[in-house]
Amino acid sequence: MKLLILDSGHAEYVAGREAPDKSMREWEFNNDMQYKIKNLAEKHGITVFLTNPYPQQKDEMGLTKRAEIANGYWALKQKPPALFFSIHANAYKNEFNEARGTETYIASNASQNSKNAAKYVQESVYKMIKSIDTNAKDRGVKVADFTVIYKANMPSILAEYAFYTNKEDLKILKENRDQLAEATIQGICKYFGIEYIPTEPEKPDPPIDPDPPVEQPKLYENCVVYSGQVDENIAQILSWDLKDYVVVDLSVYKEGLGKNIYVVGAACGKLKGDYNFYGKDRWETLDMVMNYIKK
Numbered sequence: 001m002k003l004l005i006l007d008s009g010h011a012e013y014v015a016g017r018e019a020p021d022k023s024m025r026e027w028e029f030n031n032d033m034q035y036k037i038k039n040l041a042e043k044h045g046i047t048v049f050l051t052n053p054y055p056q057q058k059d060e061m062g063l064t065k066r067a068e069i070a071n072g073y074w075a076l077k078q079k080p081p082a083l084f085f086s087i088h089a090n091a092y093k094n095e096f097n098e099a100r101g102t103e104t105y106i107a108s109n110a111s112q113n114s115k116n117a118a119k120y121v122q123e124s125v126y127k128m129i130k131s132i133d134t135n136a137k138d139r140g141v142k143v144a145d146f147t148v149i150y151k152a153n154m155p156s157i158l159a160e161y162a163f164y165t166n167k168e169d170l171k172i173l174k175e176n177r178d179q180l181a182e183a184t185i186q187g188i189c190k191y192f193g194i195e196y197i198p199t200e201p202e203k204p205d206p207p208i209d210p211d212p213p214v215e216q217p218k219l220y221e222n223c224v225v226y227s228g229q230v231d232e233n234i235a236q237i238l239s240w241d242l243k244d245y246v247v248v249d250l251s252v253y254k255e256g257l258g259k260n261i262y263v264v265g266a267a268c269g270k271l272k273g274d275y276n277f278y279g280k281d282r283w284e285t286l287d288m289v290m291n292y293i294k295k
């Protein structure tokens, strides 16, 4: 069993921690990311535990409590290979400014495993952001004793994906979450020694064939051609005794529609060629065909 403990930073109703233009709040990003990462981790066979599954709370959950919950669950599962991963986005001052970039934290008491995990996630996430925005900044792995990672008993890191007080970074935080999650899981897989399987991009709809094959019209045994509404009635009467037939108006008739062509009334003069039956008017055609059928 490989255990990933996700710790989504902050609660909803805590003041501050939002983009200067109020277009994104940090808790919402953290929460969205934890579920995206959870999804991908589980697809890779990693067990996921959330310290803060419902951040829609009035108060911040204490940082010590988050670490205690993680420690308790890890002990309960007999201390399997694990990673405590705290999800955050960064801020500098209250207005948009130039400070930007991606950084990952470990505590001063970090194990080698923590250091490896931080390196892999940092590299992978930064590389992805750089592929979107060439001005992306790699702030590297840093050491700071944030309570959550300091008090977690298993290897632990804290990611600050990017700055929501920087316009370019904010755009990525809002628009590229699937890719951020994908890059994160890539780093986490490397840490656990699991083969990373990229998510298949959704298949686009097949292109519409600009030149669809021309359908060959069916060749009927019998084809009754008429012109005008009165003759249509005669044509229909004619068709009663026919098998495998089609009744068409002269305007849509095409050669090759039937083996036996019956031409009714007014259509007679307009249709050129050799036909089984025609007459000087619709009644003559009808008589001829009726006689033929009775034979």
Ligand SMILES: [Zn+2]
Pocket: 009, 010, 026, 088, 089
């Ligand atoms: Zn935060």
